[in-house]
Amino acid sequence: MKTQADERILGIRHERAPDIEGRSKKLWLLDGGLCLVELVPTLRSFTYARDEVVTETGPLRLDFYERAAARLGRNGVRTAFVRRLAPTSYLAEYHPAPPFEVVVKNRAVGSTLRKYPGLFEAEQVLPAPVVKFDYRTDPEDQPIAESYLRALKLPVDELSRLALVVNDTLTAWLSPVELWDFCLIFGLTPEGEPVLISEVSQDCMRLRHPDGSALDKDLFRGGATHTEITTAWRKLFDELG
Structure with missing residues (x-):
């Protein structure tokens, strides 16, 4: 069940544009070194020249990631994942991505x-x-x-x-x-x-x-x-x- 705090975080998606937007996700920076991540359900292949929106892949990607992050954490791998907020949105630590x-x-x-x-x-x-x-x-x-x-x-x-x-x-x-x-x-x-x-x-x-x-x-x-x-x-x- 989403808390009021989670609802306020999710509401940011409708209040301002993402701070960072890529091919597969949008990201809003938050206080405290955190960010809101919204998955964009696109699939892209440079080699096969195919780039499409496949809507149902968004929740499936996050289903997998949520469980994988828990297992990795137990094995000593720190992930940015904090908690899931919605079918395709989650709260994460923010660390700039290297190239x-x-x-x-x-x-x-x-x-x-x-x-x-x-x-x-x-x-x-x-x-x-x-x-x-x-x-x-x-x-x-x-x-x-x-x-x-x-x-x-x-x-x-x-x-x-x-x-x-x-x-x-x-x-x-x-x-x-x-x-x-x-x-x-x-x-x-x-x-x-x-x-x-x-x-x-x-x-x-x-x-x-x-x-x-x-x-x-x-x-x-x-x-x-x-x-x-x-x-x-x-x-x-x-x-x-």
């Missing part, structure tokens, strides 16, 4: 095949999880050498460690669904502590059901209808422990 993301690959898929052709077989299980950093830029993110990040005094080793903790946590939780890859964005507190500020959902990972079917944005990349996408995403959530 790079952390990607974990458990299989050779996506950018691994495009950028390093011939290095691995398609969908090959990698000998160990690969952690890489991508510079976030339109129209497509680009790999960035860790040395650049170290030159900026960023905690590269700790970010890599946390990314692998996220990988272990999600892999155990989602099993027997397979986690093929995912991306994360970490902000930093004034003291330099990393905080996972990006949502963790089907929109930022590749997942495969034991029957081989996709349960993530690959459905969208492959031309699935909106109903097919939301049915698969709901199937994933319904089967989670």
Whole structure:
């Protein structure tokens, strides 16, 4: 049940424009280092030139993220998520987003095949999880050498460690669904502590059901209808422990 305080926070959406607006979310800055986040139910694929609003994915993304954040917190990964306020809105800590993301690959898929052709077989299980950093830029993110990040005094080793903790946590939780890859964005507190500020959902990972079917944005990349996408995403959530 929403409190009066929550209702006042949600009312900000109608009182002023977002302070930050991206492709997949809107953000209103609040007092006390917090922010209101509203998910925008868009799905976008640069590679497949597809960009659409898929309304029902918004609540499904937040369903997943809410439960993932709780599990990650228990395993020592600090997330920005504070509490859910509405089907597609939540209260979060605010930490500025850096211009790079952390990607974990458990299989050779996506950018691994495009950028390093011939290095691995398609969908090959990698000998160990690969952690890489991508510079976030339109129209497509680009790999960035860790040395650049170290030159900026960023905690590269700790970010890599946390990314692998996220990988272990999600892999155990989602099993027997397979986690093929995912991306994360970490902000930093004034003291330099990393905080996972990006949502963790089907929109930022590749997942495969034991029957081989996709349960993530690959459905969208492959031309699935909106109903097919939301049915698969709901199937994933319904089967989670």
